[in-house]
Amino acid sequence: MAEKITPRTQDFSEWYQDIVLQAKLADYSPVKGCMVIRPNGYSIWEMLQKELDLRIKKTGVRNAYFPLLIPESFLKKEAEHVEGFAPQCAVVTHAGGKELEEKFVIRPTSETIINSMFAKWIQSYRDLPLLINQWANVVRWEMKTRLFLRTTEFLWQEGHTCHATLEEAELETRQMLRVYADFAEEILAMPVYWGLKSEREKFAGALRTYCIEAMMQDKKALQAGTSHNLSSNFAQAFETRFLDKDGKQKLVHQTSWGVSTRLIGGMIMTHSDDKGLVLPPRLASTHVVIVPILSNEAAKPLVLETCEKISQAILESNAVMSLPYSIGVHIDRDETKQPGWKFHEYELIGIPLRIEVGPRDLDKNQVVITRRDEGKKEFIPISTVPSHVASALAAMQSDLLKRARDFRDANTHSVGNYSEFKQKIENPGGFFTAPWCQDPVCEAKVKEETKATIRCLPLDSSYGLISESAGCLVCGKTEKTVKAIFAKSY
Amino acid sequence: MAEKITPRTQDFSEWYQDIVLQAKLADYSPVKGCMVIRPNGYSIWEMLQKELDLRIKKTGVRNAYFPLLIPESFLKKEAEHVEGFAPQCAVVTHAGGKELEEKFVIRPTSETIINSMFAKWIQSYRDLPLLINQWANVVRWEMKTRLFLRTTEFLWQEGHTCHATLEEAELETRQMLRVYADFAEEILAMPVYWGLKSEREKFAGALRTYCIEAMMQDKKALQAGTSHNLSSNFAQAFETRFLDKDGKQKLVHQTSWGVSTRLIGGMIMTHSDDKGLVLPPRLASTHVVIVPILSNEAAKPLVLETCEKISQAILESNAVMSLPYSIGVHIDRDETKQPGWKFHEYELIGIPLRIEVGPRDLDKNQVVITRRDEGKKEFIPISTVPSHVASALAAMQSDLLKRARDFRDANTHSVGNYSEFKQKIENPGGFFTAPWCQDPVCEAKVKEETKATIRCLPLDSSYGLISESAGCLVCGKTEKTVKAIFAKSY
Numbered sequence: 001m002a003e004k005i006t007p008r009t010q011d012f013s014e015w016y017q018d019i020v021l022q023a024k025l026a027d028y029s030p031v032k033g034c035m036v037i038r039p040n041g042y043s044i045w046e047m048l049q050k051e052l053d054l055r056i057k058k059t060g061v062r063n064a065y066f067p068l069l070i071p072e073s074f075l076k077k078e079a080e081h082v083e084g085f086a087p088q089c090a091v092v093t094h095a096g097g098k099e100l101e102e103k104f105v106i107r108p109t110s111e112t113i114i115n116s117m118f119a120k121w122i123q124s125y126r127d128l129p130l131l132i133n134q135w136a137n138v139v140r141w142e143m144k145t146r147l148f149l150r151t152t153e154f155l156w157q158e159g160h161t162c163h164a165t166l167e168e169a170e171l172e173t174r175q176m177l178r179v180y181a182d183f184a185e186e187i188l189a190m191p192v193y194w195g196l197k198s199e200r201e202k203f204a205g206a207l208r209t210y211c212i213e214a215m216m217q218d219k220k221a222l223q224a225g226t227s228h229n230l231s232s233n234f235a236q237a238f239e240t241r242f243l244d245k246d247g248k249q250k251l252v253h254q255t256s257w258g259v260s261t262r263l264i265g266g267m268i269m270t271h272s273d274d275k276g277l278v279l280p281p282r283l284a285s286t287h288v289v290i291v292p293i294l295s296n297e298a299a300k301p302l303v304l305e306t307c308e309k310i311s312q313a314i315l316e317s318n319a320v321m322s323l324p325y326s327i328g329v330h331i332d333r334d335e336t337k338q339p340g341w342k343f344h345e346y347e348l349i350g351i352p353l354r355i356e357v358g359p360r361d362l363d364k365n366q367v368v369i370t371r372r373d374e375g376k377k378e379f380i381p382i383s384t385v386p387s388h389v390a391s392a393l394a395a396m397q398s399d400l401l402k403r404a405r406d407f408r409d410a411n412t413h414s415v416g417n418y419s420e421f422k423q424k425i426e427n428p429g430g431f432f433t434a435p436w437c438q439d440p441v442c443e444a445k446v447k448e449e450t451k452a453t454i455r456c457l458p459l460d461s462s463y464g465l466i467s468e469s470a471g472c473l474v475c476g477k478t479e480k481t482v483k484a485i486f487a488k489s490y
Numbered sequence: 491m492a493e494k495i496t497p498r499t500q501d502f503s504e505w506y507q508d509i510v511l512q513a514k515l516a517d518y519s520p521v522k523g524c525m526v527i528r529p530n531g532y533s534i535w536e537m538l539q540k541e542l543d544l545r546i547k548k549t550g551v552r553n554a555y556f557p558l559l560i561p562e563s564f565l566k567k568e569a570e571h572v573e574g575f576a577p578q579c580a581v582v583t584h585a586g587g588k589e590l591e592e593k594f595v596i597r598p599t600s601e602t603i604i605n606s607m608f609a610k611w612i613q614s615y616r617d618l619p620l621l622i623n624q625w626a627n628v629v630r631w632e633m634k635t636r637l638f639l640r641t642t643e644f645l646w647q648e649g650h651t652c653h654a655t656l657e658e659a660e661l662e663t664r665q666m667l668r669v670y671a672d673f674a675e676e677i678l679a680m681p682v683y684w685g686l687k688s689e690r691e692k693f694a695g696a697l698r699t700y701c702i703e704a705m706m707q708d709k710k711a712l713q714a715g716t717s718h719n720l721s722s723n724f725a726q727a728f729e730t731r732f733l734d735k736d737g738k739q740k741l742v743h744q745t746s747w748g749v750s751t752r753l754i755g756g757m758i759m760t761h762s763d764d765k766g767l768v769l770p771p772r773l774a775s776t777h778v779v780i781v782p783i784l785s786n787e788a789a790k791p792l793v794l795e796t797c798e799k800i801s802q803a804i805l806e807s808n809a810v811m812s813l814p815y816s817i818g819v820h821i822d823r824d825e826t827k828q829p830g831w832k833f834h835e836y837e838l839i840g841i842p843l844r845i846e847v848g849p850r851d852l853d854k855n856q857v858v859i860t861r862r863d864e865g866k867k868e869f870i871p872i873s874t875v876p877s878h879v880a881s882a883l884a885a886m887q888s889d890l891l892k893r894a895r896d897f898r899d900a901n902t903h904s905v906g907n908y909s910e911f912k913q914k915i916e917n918p919g920g921f922f923t924a925p926w927c928q929d930p931v932c933e934a935k936v937k938e939e940t941k942a943t944i945r946c947l948p949l950d951s952s953y954g955l956i957s958e959s960a961g962c963l964v965c966g967k968t969e970k971t972v973k974a975i976f977a978k979s980y
Contacts, residue, residue: 030564030606031557031594039552039622046553062529063536067521068558068596068627068643069580074520090559090585092596096631097577104521106558106582106596116520132529137558137627141586153558 005348007274012218013146019268020147023277023349033145033152037261040349041148044264045155047283049135051187052157052259055179061131061159066113068137069104074112077237081111084204088140090152106139111205111230111256114160115238122162122252124243129172130162130252148265149222149490156260162252164244166231169253170208173229174463176257177210180225188267189280189400190214191408192224193431193485195456196465200440203256207231213455213485215408216269219429221455221487224266227257265490270404271373277350278373280400281393286328288314288389289351291342293358294335307331307357310367310385317386327389347372352396353389371396373403412485416470425450425488433458435468436484442474452486495838497764502708503636509758510637513767513839523635523642527751530839531638534754535645537773539625541677542647542749545669551621551649556603558627559594564602567727571601574694578630580642596629601695601720601746604650605728612652612742614733619662620652620742638755639712639980646750652742654734656721659743660698663719664953666747667700670715678757679770679890680704681898682714683921683975685946686955690930693746697721703945703975705898706759709919711945711977714756717747755980760894761863767840768863770890771883776818778804778879779841781832783848784825797821797847800857800875807876817879837862842886843879861886863893902975906960915940915978923948926974927962935964936976945975 003022006014020026025041037045053063069092076082089105107113114132122130139153159176163169177194184190192212202209206228214224232251234240241249271278281287290311292303311329318326330351332342339356346354356368356377366379371392380388411430415421421432436442436454447453457465466483473486493512496504510516515531527535543553559582566572579595597603604622612620629643649666653659667684674680682702692699696718704714722741724730731739761768771777780801782793801819808816820841822832829846836844846858846867856869861882870878901920905911911922926932926944937943947955956973963976 027607027610029557029603030561031559031603034557034559036557036607037555039554042554043552045555063532064529065527065532065535065645067519067524067526068629069521069524071520087587090582090594092580093583095580096633104580113519113521117517117526120517139558143586155555 005274005276008217015274016265016269017147019272019277020265025264025268025277026147028147031152033142035147035151037155041264043285044267044279044283045261047285048187048263049157051282052183053135055183056133056157056159059131059175059179061133061161063135064132065134065136066110066117068107070107070110070113072103072105074116075105077112078205078234081205081234085109085140088142090139090141107136108138108140109256109258110134110136110138110158111160111234112238115234115240115254118160118162118252119238119240122240122242125164125245128162128164128242128252129168131159131172132161133157133159146265146490148268149262151261154260154262156258158256158258161255162235162240163254164242164250164252166229166253169231169255170229173208173210173227173255173257176255177212177225177227180227180257180259181212184212184214184224184263185401187280187282188263188270189282189397189404190224190267190270191401191405193456193458195458195485197226197456198438198440198443198454198484200443201454203228205230205233206256207233211456213487214266214270215404215411215431215487216266216490217407218269219411219431219487221431221489222262222266222269223455223489224263225257225259228255230254230256271400272350273373275344275375276348278400279350279352281352281397282325284328284350284352286330286351287393288327288329288353288355289342289346290329290331290355290357291339291346292331292333293339293356296359299359299362302362303357303359304333306362306367306382307333310355310357310382313386314389317390321386321390323390323394327393353392355385373400416473418473421473421486422450425452425486430487431455432486433483434473434486435470435481437472437475437477438480438482439472439475439477442472445474446486450488452488455485455487455489457482457484495764495766498707505764506755506759507637509762509767510755515754515758515767516637518637521642523632525637525641527645531754533775534757534769534773535751537775538677538753539647541772542673543625545673546623546647546649549621549665549669551623551651553625554622555624555626556600556607558597560597560600560603562593562595564606565595567602568695568724571695571724575599575630578632580629580631597626598628598630599746599748600624600626600628600648601650601724602728605724605730605744608650608652608742609728609730612730612732615654615735618652618654618732618742619658621649621662622651623647623649636755636980638758639752641751644750644752646748648746648748651745652725652730653744654732654740654742656719656743659721659745660719663698663700663717663745663747666745667702667715667717670717670747670749671702674702674704674714674753675891677770677772678753678760679772679887679894680714680757680760681891681895683946683948685948685975687716687946688928688930688933688944688974690933691944693718695720695723696746697723701946703977704756704760705894705901705921705977706756706980707897708759709901709921709977711921711979712752712756712759713945713979714753715747715749718745720744720746761890762840763863765834765865766838768890769840769842771842771887772815774818774840774842776820776841777883778817778819778843778845779832779836780819780821780845780847781829781836782821782823783829783846786849789849789852792852793847793849794823796852796857796872797823800845800847800872803876804879807880811876811880813880813884817883843882845875863890906963908963911963911976912940915942915976920977921945922976923973924963924976925958925960925971927965927967928970928972929962929965929967932962932964940978942976942978945977945979947972947974
């Protein structure tokens with residue numbers, strides 16, 4: 001029945017695609033570059049969205065919704081912004097049976113349309129800070145797409161805030177970076193490096209872009225979230241001004257920040273294995289599948305009854321367990337499928353825990369529990385199943401993070417010599433910290449010769465760049481040289 | 491500070507617009523016909539979405555996400571569908587800097603793109619029923635728009651299901667109609683009539699459309715939700731077939747059903763008054779605002795401390811109260827605004843309960859509590875505030891529904907004489923039940939001469955049309971004559 005999953009060692013990219021398609025997380029659509037997010041994938045997005053939304057709201061941000069269509073002229077108001085996004089835009093030229101007087105682009109991001117409203121809503125310092133977030137779909141016409149990681153249309157949240165000063169905008173930018181970093185680690189169990197993007201890699205229209213970067217199992221980097229200090233760039237273009245306490249009209253300072261359905265791809269490439277999806281319990285809606293072993297006709301009623309009792313006991317334990325979510329349980333009573341087939345199926349779709357209930361174990365008052373990530377069978381007395389389930393789920397969540405962090409740390413190397421770098425970036429690959437003189441020429445040379453890019457510039461505790469006394473990896477200059485993380489990326 | 495709200499009796503349409511704009515629920519955008527949903531309005535959408543999503547999922551439906559863009563050729567595959575929707579479509583002709591070989595329309599609804607996937611996913615009867623829902627934005631180019639009620643872009647959910655037989659599809663269609671009707675009454679406190687749409691009013695591509703219809707305070711009807719039995723119309727166009735148990739390839743039978751941000755407009759026009767928004771507690775995120783009276787400098791610390799204690803007591807009571815939601819509380823400590831100004835403001839934005847805490851009442855160990863819908867001040871001992879709040883919120887929710895139902899029932903009339911109908915539809919207006927011969931000619935005549943339409947054909951307990959022995963309102967024929975509800979509508 002089930003197709004075979006390409007092993008990671010054979011072809012990482014095929015492996016990834018096999019998981020996404022076979023676990024029914026997403027599918028290719030008839031619209032080039034656009035994917036369909038299937039229920040198994042969308043339920044992960046729903047969990048992720050719920051958790052992140054809570055964290056965003058805790059910082060005082062409120063959700064709103066702005067138009068999908070942006071007048072083409074708006075995009076052009078900020079010079080760098082239009083240069084960055086115009087080539088990727090989908091353009092609506094006709095509507096309601098007529099050619100439009102002004103064309104619309106489908107939002108690739110919403111800074112411009114949102115600023116047109118901010119300019120209307122903001123009058124005085126009393127209206128600041130204005131903290132808005134939007135959950136929405138965006139469209140960027142991409143040449144090379146990959147399910148979840150890079151699609152023409154994707155789902156995301158985009159935060160947009162206005163502040164009285166650049167300093168406040170900077171604090172907001174950093175705060176949201178921390179929200180993303182904590183969220184990635186706590187919920188996705190995906191460890192991230194965070195830092196500043198180089199000028200070349202920053203958002204089109206930003207003063208400064210911060211990012212979180214994760215390492216996938218093929219040792220490539222995935223940009224998992226960005227937070228931009230926009231300064232007054234868009235405020236200038238849209239005249240988003242306020243009357244300050246000193247009686248003067250001033251431009252607001254802004255931030256924007258976003259994460260997208262790409263996170264699902266990152267989570268898959270961080271944890272999954274050759275058997276299928278490995279899902280951190282905090283992203284699961286069904287945490288436990290109970291598979292009754294029904295081969296013995298006489299024992300069937302007792303086996304099914306025990307499954308029901310165990311399910312009830314787990315569900316009832318939700319009220320007293322200290323997990324930050326309610327455990328979801330599914331009993332698979334389907335008699336047309338063999339237990340072995342079911343085991344494979346639930347491994348493929350990534351149910352965190354499997355409980356086998358068979359007549360022989362029932363004689364000993366026990367069941368078999370298997371964690372998806374470890375695959376080891378454990379014999380657990382029926383009376384302690386609920387507490388075992390809760391602790392196994394908590395342990396799985398933290399073990400996944402630890403395993404991913406250990407992997408990343410083991411594959412992050414310090415390097416000071418360019419020829420050594422050129423060799424090692426090919427084999428063994430990974431992340432490389434190295435000194436960089438901040439010259440875009442050196443940065444471009446690395447990209448051209450190795451396809452690696454600067455993923456971020458790590459920061460010290462006061463968000464300053466970290467000076468390096470050694471010379472630049474490429475040119476050897478020691479002036480202005482700072483620590484950078486290089487890697488090949490998605 | 492606050493602008494004046496036009497009274498309902500003076501201009502209902504202006505009143506509605508004043509409420510939406512002044513309560514900051516939504517705003518006009520620079521994109522013609524598109525609105526911006528502001529945080530006060532979006533939080534209502536979030537509550538509504540959460541409640542409806544739970545109810546949809548309880549019936550076994552799972553959420554997914556399909557592309558925004560639909561190849562133009564897809565729309566044309568179902569003849570009635572393209573005729574109904576093509577004139578309203580926004581068309582993408584260019585993308586990524588090039589003219590596209592095939593144009594895309596922005597989804598006005600997703601039957602076609604979803605069927606292209608269903609055709610791929612469904613192989614056998616084992617894959618049925620397939621029950622999918624999508625929360626998404628859609629675009630329909632409208633001539634005349636009105637905030638929430640009719641906008642070029644709107645947010646909605648669209649359910650799409652596949653079944654082995656027409657009977658099963660019919661049961662699903664009816665089930666979702668009931669979900670909508672119950673949801674409208676329990677959550678929005680908006681009573682609805684439900685029934686079948688006439689052939690003329692049904693969805694483009696459906697065999698049969700059911701709907702729920704609500705009466706606004708101006709006695710006009712609002713179509714608040716629809717549920718369509720699509721039969722095999724789209725399955726035929728997209729060859730969505732399955733291998734049945736009898737070994738034969740058969741077309742699936744489908745349903746689709748949706749409600750949108752229009753519901754927010756309906757809720758406003760059902761309950762609100764000349765002071766502003768009246769929000770059913772089940773749609774509020776902040777249920778109680780506590781306003782300290784700070785005019786007496788010496789009493790200030792005690793007043794503020796009492797506010798804090800009351801807030802804590804209400805929040806703690808959430809654990810033991812039987813309300814289906816957690817009560818949200820806000821203390822307004824702002825000293826730059828007078829209590830009177832605040833009272834107006836919170837009435838405008840529709841906080842269900844207001845608690846005034848002033849020094850004179852504190853001497854008597856009491857506070858003043860006012861329900862937004864009634865406006866009567868009640869003196870409540872501080873110790874009983876939490877239980878009073880819980881019961882006042884529950885009472886407000888059910889009173890709003892009762893008041894709206896009484897209003898609707900009082901303005902629903904039975905009429906058998908066409909000249910009487912023509913007169914009464916103008917004055918006093920309302921809903922009119924009348925016999926109709928099912929001839930579209932009579933239906934069209936009513937619309938042309940009175941602007942009223944058939945809102946729905948009420949159904950008996952087995953979902954059959956209700957025969958009328960009296961002759962058709964228009965032509966007097968008694969053959970095939972059934973009960974219909976006529977009204978002017980939004």
